Amino acid sequence: GAVVSQHPSWVICKSGTSVKIECRSLDFQATTMFWYRQFPKQSLMLMATSNEGSKATYEQGVEKDKFLINHASLTLSTLTVTSAHPEDSSFYICSASPRAGALNEQFFGPGTRLTVL
Amino acid sequence: GNSVTQMEGPVTLSEEAFLTINCTYTATGYPSLFWYVQYPGEGLQLLLKATKADDKGSNKGFEATYRKETTSFHLEKGSVQVSDSAVYFCALLRYSGNTPLVFGKGTRLSVIA
Numbered sequence: 001g002a003v004v005s006q007h008p009s010w011v012i013c014k015s016g017t018s019v020k021i022e023c024r025s026l027d028f029q030a031t032t033m034f035w036y037r038q039f040p041k042q043s044l045m046l047m048a049t050s051n052e053g054s055k056a057t058y059e060q061g062v063e064k065d066k067f068l069i070n071h072a073s074l075t076l077s078t079l080t081v082t083s084a085h086p087e088d089s090s091f092y093i094c095s096a097s098p099r100a101g102a103l104n105e106q107f108f109g110p111g112t113r114l115t116v117l
Numbered sequence: 118g119n120s121v122t123q124m125e126g127p128v129t130l131s132e133e134a135f136l137t138i139n140c141t142y143t144a145t146g147y148p149s150l151f152w153y154v155q156y157p158g159e160g161l162q163l164l165l166k167a168t169k170a171d172d173k174g175s176n177k178g179f180e181a182t183y184r185k186e187t188t189s190f191h192l193e194k195g196s197v198q199v200s201d202s203a204v205y206f207c208a209l210l211r212y213s214g215n216t217p218l219v220f221g222k223g224t225r226l227s228v229i230a
Contacts, residue, residue, distance in 0.1 A: 006160075034217055043206065043222045044161070093160055095218070105151065105210065106218060110160035 002028050004096050006109035013084055014117055021079045021112045023094035029074040030096035034106065035067075038091040050077045084116045119144040123207050123221035130197055130228050138192040138224045140181075140207035148209040150174075150183055150190040151218070155204045164192075164205070197228045 003026040013019050023033055032051050036044040048069050050056045056069035066088075068080040077096075081088055091113050095106035124139040142150065152164040152174070165174030170185035179194045190207060207221040 041223075041225070043220045046217050049217060105149070105163065105166065108153075108161045108163075 002096075002098065002107040004030075004094065004107045004109040006092075006094060006112050008112060009110060010113040010115075012115045012117065015085050016083055018080055018082045019084055019114060021081075021092055021094075021114075023077045023079070023096070023109050025075045025096040025107070028096075028098045028107075030077075030098065031074065032097045033071060033077040034095045034097075035069060035077075035079050036093045036095070038093060038111075044093060047079075081114065084114070086116045089114055089116045119148065119209060119211050119219045121207050121209055121219055121221035123205075123224050125222070125224070127225040127227060130226070132199055132228055132230050133196045134228075136192070136194040136197045136201075136226070138205055138207075138226070140190045140192065140221060142188050142190065142207075142209050144188075144209055144211055144219075146211065147185075148211045150181070151208045151210065152179070152181055152190070152192050153206040153208060153220075155206065155223075157203070161206065197226070199228045199230055202226055202228045 005024045007022045035047045038044050047062045048056045048058045050069050050071040052071045058064045071077040091111050093111040095108045097106050120143045122141050149168045151166045153161040154164045155161050165176040167174040167183035173182045181190050181192045204223045204225045206223045208218045
């Protein structure tokens with residue numbers, strides 16, 4: 001089946017530093033990848049939609065200068081949290097959609113837990 | 118717009134009890150419907166899905182039937198186990214795979230021995 005990986009699975013950083021999270025589709029090509037954020041005991045909140053080779057589309061209220069998304073290839077998208085602060089601590093999840101779209105669903109990565117001290 | 122409403126949790130059941138988690142949706146046209154499960158400390162996993170009216174999705178003893186007339190996709194399991202303790206998310210997808218999923222708020226299930 002389709003597999004999506006994320007790296008790292010968890011990261012702890014100091015306030016003010018930047019953190020990069022990678023999302024890879026391992027056995028299929030993903031035209032589109034999505035980035036979600038999940039706060040404790042709450043649902044996933046879509047942050048942005050990332051299309052290969054073009055700029056990401058951000059949801060309302062998500063700062064594009066703070067959450068930099070790059071989708072340079074059909075198998076890799078990265079989310080960089082710039083100048084991280086404690087309120088950025090969260091569980092970040094990506095999902096990927098196959099190029100053909102025929103499966104009509106998305107495949108999720110296992111998530112990255114970010115803790116900002 | 119498209120939306121998903123789930124019953125609020127948490128839900129606490131004894132082992133072997135019957136489980137129902139209600140889910141209703143609002144969407145134009147004919148969305149695909151999904152249940153995802155999130156075990157503690159892990160990412161979401163697809164549990165089951167249905168792509169058209171009257172379809173029944175099933176997996177690991179869980180079932181859900183796509184009811185267009187009631188716009189519902191309730192999750193059921195006849196006999197829950199402690200290992201079923203997790204958060205369950207109902208979701209819909211309106212168009213092709215290149216559009217975001219719309220999630221419900223999730224229902225936390227705790228099964229006690």
